[in-house]
Amino acid sequence: MDPIHDSARAIARDVNARAVSAAEIAETLIPRAARVDAELGAYRELTPELMRAQARRVDQRIADGDRLALAGVPVAIKDNMCLIGTHTTAGSKILEGFTAPYTATAVQRLLDAGALPIGKTNLDEFAMGSSGENSAFEKTKNPYDLERVPGGSSAGSAASVAGYAATVSLGSDTGGSIREPAAFCNVVGFKPTYGRVSRYGLIAFASSLDQIGPFARSVEDAALTYDTIAGKDPLDATSIDRAVEATADGLRDDLRGVRVGLVKEFALDALDAATRACYESAYADLERLGAELVDVTLPTAEYGLATYYLIAPAECSSNLARFDGVRYGLRVDGADVGEMYERTRAAGFGPEVKRRILIGTYALSSGYYDAYYLKAQKARTRIGEDFARAFERCDVIASPAASSPAFRFNAKSDPVTMYLMDYYTIPGSLAGLPSLSIPCGSVVPEDGTRAMPLGLQLTSPLFTERALLGVAHAYERATLHAEKLALPEICTT
Amino acid sequence: MSTIASSDAALTSELLDKYEAVIGIECHVELKTVSKMFCGCPNAFGGEPNTKVCPVCLALPGSLPVPNARAIEHMIRSGLAFGATIPAHSKFDRKNYFYPDMPKNYQISQYDMPLTVGGVVGYWLEDGSRGECRLTRIHLEEDTGKSTHASADGRLAGATSSLIDFNRAGVPLMECVGEPDLRSADEAVGFLETLARTFRELGVSDVKMEEGSLRCDANVSVRLRGAAEYGTKAEIKNMNSFRSVRRAIESEIARQIHVVESGGRVIQETRGWDETAGVTHSQRSKEEAHDYRYFPDPDLVPIDVTSDVVERVRATLPETPFARYVRYVDDYGLDSKRATQLVDDHVLAAWFDRAVAASGGKAQAVVAFVLGDLARLANESGTHLGDGKVTPEALAELVALTSSNAINSKAAKQVLEALWVDGGSAKAIVEREGLAQVSDRGAIAAIVDEILATNPSVVADYKAGKLNVMGFLTGQVMKASRGRANPTLAQELLKGKLGG
Numbered sequence: 001m002d003p004i005h006d007s008a009r010a011i012a013r014d015v016n017a018r019a020v021s022a023a024e025i026a027e028t029l030i031p032r033a034a035r036v037d038a039e040l041g042a043y044r045e046l047t048p049e050l051m052r053a054q055a056r057r058v059d060q061r062i063a064d065g066d067r068l069a070l071a072g073v074p075v076a077i078k079d080n081m082c083l084i085g086t087h088t089t090a091g092s093k094i095l096e097g098f099t100a101p102y103t104a105t106a107v108q109r110l111l112d113a114g115a116l117p118i119g120k121t122n123l124d125e126f127a128m129g130s131s132g133e134n135s136a137f138e139k140t141k142n143p144y145d146l147e148r149v150p151g152g153s154s155a156g157s158a159a160s161v162a163g164y165a166a167t168v169s170l171g172s173d174t175g176g177s178i179r180e181p182a183a184f185c186n187v188v189g190f191k192p193t194y195g196r197v198s199r200y201g202l203i204a205f206a207s208s209l210d211q212i213g214p215f216a217r218s219v220e221d222a223a224l225t226y227d228t229i230a231g232k233d234p235l236d237a238t239s240i241d242r243a244v245e246a247t248a249d250g251l252r253d254d255l256r257g258v259r260v261g262l263v264k265e266f267a268l269d270a271l272d273a274a275t276r277a278c279y280e281s282a283y284a285d286l287e288r289l290g291a292e293l294v295d296v297t298l299p300t301a302e303y304g305l306a307t308y309y310l311i312a313p314a315e316c317s318s319n320l321a322r323f324d325g326v327r328y329g330l331r332v333d334g335a336d337v338g339e340m341y342e343r344t345r346a347a348g349f350g351p352e353v354k355r356r357i358l359i360g361t362y363a364l365s366s367g368y369y370d371a372y373y374l375k376a377q378k379a380r381t382r383i384g385e386d387f388a389r390a391f392e393r394c395d396v397i398a399s400p401a402a403s404s405p406a407f408r409f410n411a412k413s414d415p416v417t418m419y420l421m422d423y424y425t426i427p428g429s430l431a432g433l434p435s436l437s438i439p440c441g442s443v444v445p446e447d448g449t450r451a452m453p454l455g456l457q458l459t460s461p462l463f464t465e466r467a468l469l470g471v472a473h474a475y476e477r478a479t480l481h482a483e484k485l486a487l488p489e490i491c492t493t
Numbered sequence: 494m495s496t497i498a499s500s501d502a503a504l505t506s507e508l509l510d511k512y513e514a515v516i517g518i519e520c521h522v523e524l525k526t527v528s529k530m531f532c533g534c535p536n537a538f539g540g541e542p543n544t545k546v547c548p549v550c551l552a553l554p555g556s557l558p559v560p561n562a563r564a565i566e567h568m569i570r571s572g573l574a575f576g577a578t579i580p581a582h583s584k585f586d587r588k589n590y591f592y593p594d595m596p597k598n599y600q601i602s603q604y605d606m607p608l609t610v611g612g613v614v615g616y617w618l619e620d621g622s623r624g625e626c627r628l629t630r631i632h633l634e635e636d637t638g639k640s641t642h643a644s645a646d647g648r649l650a651g652a653t654s655s656l657i658d659f660n661r662a663g664v665p666l667m668e669c670v671g672e673p674d675l676r677s678a679d680e681a682v683g684f685l686e687t688l689a690r691t692f693r694e695l696g697v698s699d700v701k702m703e704e705g706s707l708r709c710d711a712n713v714s715v716r717l718r719g720a721a722e723y724g725t726k727a728e729i730k731n732m733n734s735f736r737s738v739r740r741a742i743e744s745e746i747a748r749q750i751h752v753v754e755s756g757g758r759v760i761q762e763t764r765g766w767d768e769t770a771g772v773t774h775s776q777r778s779k780e781e782a783h784d785y786r787y788f789p790d791p792d793l794v795p796i797d798v799t800s801d802v803v804e805r806v807r808a809t810l811p812e813t814p815f816a817r818y819v820r821y822v823d824d825y826g827l828d829s830k831r832a833t834q835l836v837d838d839h840v841l842a843a844w845f846d847r848a849v850a851a852s853g854g855k856a857q858a859v860v861a862f863v864l865g866d867l868a869r870l871a872n873e874s875g876t877h878l879g880d881g882k883v884t885p886e887a888l889a890e891l892v893a894l895t896s897s898n899a900i901n902s903k904a905a906k907q908v909l910e911a912l913w914v915d916g917g918s919a920k921a922i923v924e925r926e927g928l929a930q931v932s933d934r935g936a937i938a939a940i941v942d943e944i945l946a947t948n949p950s951v952v953a954d955y956k957a958g959k960l961n962v963m964g965f966l967t968g969q970v971m972k973a974s975r976g977r978a979n980p981t982l983a984q985e986l987l988k989g990k991l992g993g
Contacts, residue, residue, distance in 0.1 A: 080555075081555070082553075082554065082555045088554065088555075090554065095554065098554070100553075100554075100555075101548065101553065102548050102553070102556075104555060199555075199557060200555065200556070200557050201555040201556075202555050203554040203555045204555070204792075206791075207791035207792050208791035234559065235557060235559060236557050236559075237557065237558065237559045237560065237792065237793050237794055238557075238791075238792060238793070238794060314788060315791055317589075317786075318587050318589050318599050318786070318788070321589060321591065321597065321598035321599055322552040322554070322596060322597045322598055323554075324591065324593075324598055326593050326596075326657070327551060327552070327553075327596065328553070328554075337593055337655070338591075341591060361786065364589070364786035364787075364788055365784055365786060366784045366786070369786075369788070373788060
C-alpha cells in the first residue's frame, strides 16, 4: 500500500475495504504534494484543510456502508474550475484573490465519488497557451526536466500527476490543453466528446470548444475518473443528454478487429528523425496488437489552426468581457467607469490574453464577421465532415499529440510557433471528438541530455469514449512506455 | 436656441396638415415567470438590493445560462396572439457591449432568428376609430440590473460612485419591434395600450409601466404628406408612461417639423425624453452607435419549436382584447367607451360574456346592469363583481324578467340589490318580495278609477290642458300598486279614462 504511487483504482479499492483510511491518504499526500510543488510549481494553491475535511466525510461514508468509486483518491483541480472556498484565478492577475462561492459540476461529482482535493493547479492564463508559461504567476516545471515546460495550458494538472503529487487531476482542453501537456509529462490525458462533461463552473475560454477531462498515470484511472464526471448536467445547456457508457469496464488487451486510421495530412516528415522513429514504432505496435492500419485523409485539417484562431478568440473576446472590475477580482480605479475598465483590464490581463481578445473582437466586428467568424464556422463544419468520412474507414485515428517533446522555457517567443504546437490536436477539438494522448516512448532532444516523453494521440468518433479508452488501454498494457521513463529524483522519493 | 415649447406653440394646424409623422414603436416587456431567464433566481419586482442573485445572473466566473422554457412558451403565445409566424428554428445570440449593470458585458438576445416573426396588432382609439400596426418580430432576451448614481440628482454626471442592484439582471424580457405603420402619438398610444392589454390577457406579463415591466422607445420621423420616402428618424427613449409617450412623440414631431420648416435637416440620433422640461434631448448620434458584435451564444443550443408545441399553445389562446372589443362593438352594438371598460377588466368581461350568453344575447340590457347598478354596488362595497354573490345566470334571469315586462325597472333595482346581498335566483326574489309586475287590465283600471276619484282638481287641470300632470297621476297609480303596476299600461288606462 503506497498512496503516493498507487493507482486510483487501488486506492479506492483499499479505502472502500477499510484497509486504509482516506485520512491516512490525505496525511501522506499533503506533505508529499507540498514538497513536490516546491520543485515543480504545479499548484496555485494547496488545500490541505479541504482535503482533510473531505477525507473525514469519506471515512464517515465508508463507515456508513457506502462504496465510492474514487474513495480517498487524491485529485488536483485545474485552477480554472470553481471549488467552493478556494481561490480560483484561471492563472490571471485579474482574478487574484477571487474565492469561488460555488463548485463546478465536474469537481462536485469527484467529491461526491469520494475523491480528496489536494489543490488547484497552475495553468496558462485563462487556458490560453501551450507551455504553461502564460500563467501570470509561477512557471510550472516539467518533472522530467526542470528546465523544460510541462506543456499547457493544463500545466500543473499534468505535472502534479506526473510528479506523484496527485493521483489523478482534472484539466480542460480547448485546442489541446489536456493532450499536449499529457504528452510532455508522460501521462494519459483524455479530452472527452464536447458536451460529455459539464462545463458549469469551468471558467470559459472558448465555450464551443472547452471540455473538461482527466489526467492519470494509466488509462484505467483516466477511465475511472471520466466515468465519474461524465453525463448530462441541468446547469449546462450544452452538456449532452445521452446515456454515458461506462468505460472502465470496457478496457481491452488486444486490438483485433480495430481499424486504426493514419492521416495523410499528418505525415511525420516534418518531425525530427528520432521523434519520427518513435511514432513509426508506435504505429507498428498498434498493428502488432492486431489492429489494421488504414490510410485516411482529412483534406481540411490544414485549415484547423487558422479556423481555431478565429473561433476561439472570438468566443474569448466575449467570455472575458465580464472581467471588468465591477463585481469581483482586480479593480484599478479610474476617473470614470470607462477608465476603470481600461485600467483594470490593462493591468489584469497578460499579453497573450490581450492578443486573443483583440483578434476576437476584430473577427466579430461589423463588416468582418462574414469574412472571418462565419467563414471559420463553415471551415469547422467541413473539418467535422472530413472526420466523419475518415471514420467510415477506421475506428480510431492515430497521430502525434504534439510536434515535439517538451521544449525549454522561453524557447518559443513567437506566438505562431507556439500555436503550431497544437497542430495535431486542434482539428479534433473543432470536430468535438473524444481524443487522448498516451505515452508512446521518449527521445533525447537535441538541446538536452535527458530523455523526454512523447505522446500518441488517439481520436475516435463522437461518443465512442468506451471504444477509444479500450484501444488506448490495449496499447498501454502492451507497451508500458510510461513506466520505462525514469523520473527525476525529487518525484520518486 | 429655440426651445421645443416655442416651436410646439408655433405649430399651426396648417403645418400639421402639411406634414405627416411616421412612428415605429419598440417595446421591452418583462415576462411573468417564476424564475429568471437563465437561472433559478426568483423573477419578482423589488426586494433588498442583490438578494435575488446567483453565480449565473451575477456572471461569476464559470457560470452558464440555462433557458427558461416557460419564457419561451410565453413568446410563442404572444406571437400567436398577433398572428405571427413561429419559425421552427430559433437561437440566442450575444449582444456585446460594456455596461456596469450588465454583468456579463454582453446581453443574451436574439439577432437574426427571433422566436416570432411578423404579425399584426389591431388597436383602437378612444373615439372608436381603429388601426393596424404590423410587427416586425418579437424576440427574447434578458434584462439588466439597475444602477443608482451617488450624485445629488441621481444622474451619472457628477456622481462619485454608483450602486448596482442585480435583482433585475437576467429577468426575461421580450422585445416587440413594430413596423413604422403609426401616424400620430394617439395611434402610438393606442398600439401600446393594445399590446399591454394583450400581454396581460395572455398572462405573459404584468405590464406595469411604473415598475418598468413595460418600457418603450419610439422611432419618429416626419415627411411631407403624400411623400413616398420616409424622413430621417430619431429614436426617442426614456418614456415612462403612456402619457409621456404621447407627450414625447408630439414634442418630437413638432421639433422635427420646426427643423425642416426652418430649412434644417433632421439627423439620425437617439434622443432622451425629459419629462420635466417636456422636451427631447440629443443623446447619441448614429456615428457613436455601438458595434454589438452579435454572434450565436455558444453556451446555448439552438431552439427548435415543433408544430406540436405551437398547436398546443395555440389551443390555449384566449380571445384577444382587440377581438373582444370588435365583438362588443360590431356584434353587440356597445359604444366604444363601454366596450373598452369591459375589455380593460377581463374578469368583468368574462362575467359579462357569461351573462350575455345566459340571456340569449341581450348584450345591451346586460351591459346596462353590469356597468350601471352592478358597478355601483361593487364600487360601494369595495369589491369586484366577479367576487360577489350575483351570478351571470341570475342577471340573465333578471334581464329576461324586465324585457318580458314581468317586473318593472324599479323592481329590477330591488331585485338586483337583493341578489347582491343574498345571491340566489332573480325569479325567487321576485316571488319572495312580491315584485311581479301587474299587467292585469282590470286590476290596474280599478286603481286608476280610485286615483281619479281622489284627485278631482288634478283631473280638472289635465282637462284644462295641463298635460304634464300625467306624470303625477301615473306616479300615484304606481304608488298605490306598491310599484308593481305596469307603468305603460297605467298611462294608457289613465289617458283613456281622461278622454285624452
